[in-house]
Amino acid sequence: MRKFIFKRLISLVPILLGISIITFALLQLVPVDPAEVYLRLSQIPPTEEAIAVTRAELGLNDPLHQQYIQWVKNVFSLDFGKSFVTRNPVLEELLYYFPATIQLTLTSLVLVIIISIPMAILSALYKDTIVDNIGRCFAFLGASMPSFWVGLLLMYVFSLKFDLLPVAGRGSIKHLILPSFTLALGSVATYTRLLRTTLLENFKENYVLYGRTRGLKEGFILLRHVFKNAILPVITAFGMSMGYMLAGSVIVENVFAWPGVGRYIISAIFNRDYPVIQCYVLIMAVIFVLLNLLVDILYGILDPRIRIGGDE
Structure with a gap:
């Protein structure tokens, strides 16, 4: 290893x-x-x-x-220069805005996990039933709708129409609900379909047939054996999504006036604040690379067959 x-x-x-x-x-x-x-x-x-x-x-x-x-x-030496606009160190300003973006991203990732995994399992267990059709319909809509449109729609329904949730800004947990769901929706759709497909493929394996001949229930076979093998490709995609959500939060943050890195970098682009843009691009690229490294390591732990040279 x-x-x-x-x-x-x-x-x-x-x-x-x-x-x-x-x-x-x-x-x-x-x-x-x-x-x-x-x-x-x-x-x-x-x-x-x-x-x-x-x-x-x-x-x-x-x-x-x-x-x-x-x-x-x-x-x-962590010196990315100074902002052309504020004359403050670029890294210092980015670190000031990063906590809000990380909070939004982590909340979205939690939503992805607690929504997509149960939906995928139910769709696989009840294939071609109304449960599966509802899950596929939700996944299709979630994957096809752009995040800015989803955000505006949620703002209209839950903020303007029924006045249930705040429309913008950062503060209480209520402020997190709409932007985090907007950011998570596309990934929920992707992982629901991906996990459902891999679950159904693994149901065709011989070890599932052997489990059925022993009289094991479908739910037990799925959760105890099939899920472990089916989750491996999802882990790879999930690692990519963490970086994507950090970078993709730019649109969501601007729709909901969320005070994170996304709004800050948009302002820097309009002002042509090149040191800020350089720092942001470099940091996000490094985050993507490191997340891929962590996913590779985790993949190697879960499935020793993929380790290079079979090294432990």
Whole structure:
């Protein structure tokens, strides 16, 4: 198992290197000179002399490879520069907004688990019945509706029409219900269908037939044997969803005025606050990579057959 984890860690090196290069290149590919953006946001006339001085201060006149090396050194020391708008350290501002986004994401993940797993099990147990048809209909609707539209619909029904839940902001548990359900709905639909399919496939295996010949009940076979094998591909998709929800919360946060990283990064994009955008892209990419690593390790623990070289 140690060798398996070590090889996974080694494989991350070229991935992280590629991520750093792409993130750094974002600043070089923008159509506007960052020095000019910096001056405009500082409400300083962007004269040629001012632009030249600012480029020198920001290190934009150095060769690209020197800029990249210096940027990587700063990243390793957790220095992502300062925001063009607020002049505060970028990482400090992102960490200020991250708790709200993490709270929303974790709540959504809990909803995904407690909704999708029972629905998938019921659909598999009662295949082609009204229970299965309702589950498939819900999954189809959840996968086909965009999150911003779902959010607006929920706001109209539960906030404006019946005045049951707050329409925006962060505060009590009530403020979490609508945005977390909106964020979770697409994943609930995906996992319900995926888990139902893998459950039904595993029901065709020989060990299920053997269990039936022993007189075991269908529910016992499913929960004790089939579910363990069927959940493995879902774990992989679930690991991807954690990163997707963190990044995908941008739309939901703006619909519900949730004070998280999503709203902050949208503001940074409109203002062309490039240090903030660079930091956000790099952090989210690293989160995706690390979550995939954790999923690989967990997969190796649950199913030793996939470990590289059969190492324990």
